[in-house]
Amino acid sequence: MAEAAVRSGRDPKEIRLVAAAKMHDAAAVREAIAAGVDAVGENRVQELLEKRAQGAYAGAPLHFIGTLQTNKIRQLVGVCDMIESVDSERQIEMIGKRAGALGIVQDVLIEVNIGREPGKSGVAPEALDELLAKAGETPGVRVLGLMAIPPFTANPADSRPYFDAMYQLFIDMSAKKYDNIFMHFLSMGMSDSFSEAIKAGANMVRIGTAIFGARRY
Ligand SMILES: *Cc1c(COP(=O)(O)O)cnc(C)c1O
Numbered sequence: 001m002a003e004a005a006v007r008s009g010r011d012p013k014e015i016r017l018v019a020a021a022k023m024h025d026a027a028a029v030r031e032a033i034a035a036g037v038d039a040v041g042e043n044r045v046q047e048l049l050e051k052r053a054q055g056a057y058a059g060a061p062l063h064f065i066g067t068l069q070t071n072k073i074r075q076l077v078g079v080c081d082m083i084e085s086v087d088s089e090r091q092i093e094m095i096g097k098r099a100g101a102l103g104i105v106q107d108v109l110i111e112v113n114i115g116r117e118p119g120k121s122g123v124a125p126e127a128l129d130e131l132l133a134k135a136g137e138t139p140g141v142r143v144l145g146l147m148a149i150p151p152f153t154a155n156p157a158d159s160r161p162y163f164d165a166m167y168q169l170f171i172d173m174s175a176k177k178y179d180n181i182f183m184h185f186l187s188m189g190m191s192d193s194f195s196e197a198i199k200a201g202a203n204m205v206r207i208g209t210a211i212f213g214a215r216r217y
Helices: 002-007 026-034 045-053 070-076 089-102 125-136 156-176 194-200
Strands: 016-020 039-042 062-064 082-086 106-112 141-148 181-187 204-207
Touching: 002 194, 016 026, 026 039, 039 045, 045 062, 045 070, 070 089, 082 089, 082 141, 089 106, 089 125, 089 141, 106 125, 125 141, 125 156, 125 181, 141 156, 156 181, 156 194, 181 204, 194 204
Parallel strands: 016 039, 016 204, 039 062, 062 082, 082 106, 106 141, 141 181
Antiparallel strands: none
16 A cells, blocks of 8 residues: 555555455454554444444444445444445435434445446446535535445456546545535555555555455355
8 A cells, every 4th residue: 555655656644444344253353453454344234233242343443335225324323433335315314314313423435336337336426416415415414535346357457447537526526615525535446456546546445355365255
């Protein structure tokens, strides 16, 4: 990460490492936190709640990075420091409602389907404007940036155009200065692609395999 940052003329300290911990147990997560990851990301609500009960996340912010089902939102708001995978008005409404009931503000990122892949999570790039406007006027929800999972490519360098397109969106949305929307984080890049993502402007990467080893399904 530091190498990629320096090669692109950026300060390594400005790039956050989210350890993508799905399928790895509480002990492994605690080890990653002790080693200095900036946050822990989980994909499945059940797994997150179980590992949380085991004290897996003490000392690090917890991010939800999986597909966000509306019937699980209640269990995540206030439990996660950030929900990275918000992609619809309905989800924003539900998060706002739950956050209001708890008397908190929930930090979120908006996930963009930058490859326009059918059936994949994320708002279409052309619908992002409208969704941000909606989020900006929803009490209890604070948007802190964008997240993307580009289409899988065998060669990580082939992801670069998607990362570049996300960075451009991030810049464009920053320039619009919506109320209550803060374009602080651009979350993209995984084990095989984080270097390309950082070079394109990511300041948050989500890495599983390169930290924990292969997942055993
Ligand atoms: C699993 C996962 C990652 C990390 O993937 P690796 O290839 O293991 O680094 C990143 N983001 C999301 C949303 C994931 O589900």
